[in-house]
Amino acid sequence: PSELLVVADESAEPSLVAIDLASQAEHDPLSQIALATTSRELAERVIEELKPIASENWVVREVLEKSFIVALGDVDDVVEFANTYAPEHLQLLVSRPEDYVGRIRSAGALLVGSWTPTALSDYCAGPSHVLPTGGQAAFRSGVSTSTFMKFIHYVEAYRTNEELLRAAVKLAEAEGFKLHAEALRRRLKR
Structure with missing residues (x-):
């Protein structure tokens, strides 16, 4: 209809x-x-x-x-x-x-x-x-035509993205995902 x-x-x-x-x-x-x-x-x-x-x-x-x-x-x-x-x-x-x-x-x-x-x-x-x-x-x-296309989201971060990593740590902690937070923190320690 x-x-x-x-x-x-x-x-x-x-x-x-x-x-x-x-x-x-x-x-x-x-x-x-x-x-x-x-x-x-x-x-x-x-x-x-x-x-x-x-x-x-x-x-x-x-x-x-x-x-x-x-x-x-x-x-x-x-x-x-x-x-x-x-x-x-x-x-x-x-x-x-x-x-x-x-x-x-x-x-x-x-x-x-x-x-x-x-x-x-x-x-x-x-x-x-x-x-x-x-x-x-x-x-x-x-x-x-876009409906029938497959897209890949390309993500690449760099050492200079520390502020973004810190923000992601806070979000992971707020969600209670300790391992997510740790994976992010380890990048900050490198």
């Missing part, structure tokens, strides 16, 4: 917000759609726009029963909410999206501006269609 959070302010066009939400609901009755906005008026207008769509589509109707709208004080609050929610798709429909793009840390795909509906990314905008859902965008990315 698909997952979409639309982040919108009063500049967003209600009919576009509604159709974008409905288009992702269309995927599956288990899809999850939500609107986070700074404008109660926009929220009310989006609800009105969704009613005729839902009356003609049982899947959309079912998804709407478990969907939500959250109205917050300003776009900063909405962005904070979005990062906590960590959706598969995050559509940014605000007056100056470029001011917020760099602040979005947790989304499978970030769709910026009114010309970038989530449906575009579903078909031909470039990102993988296999994206993290269920809040996993907080710590996962979409499937890419």
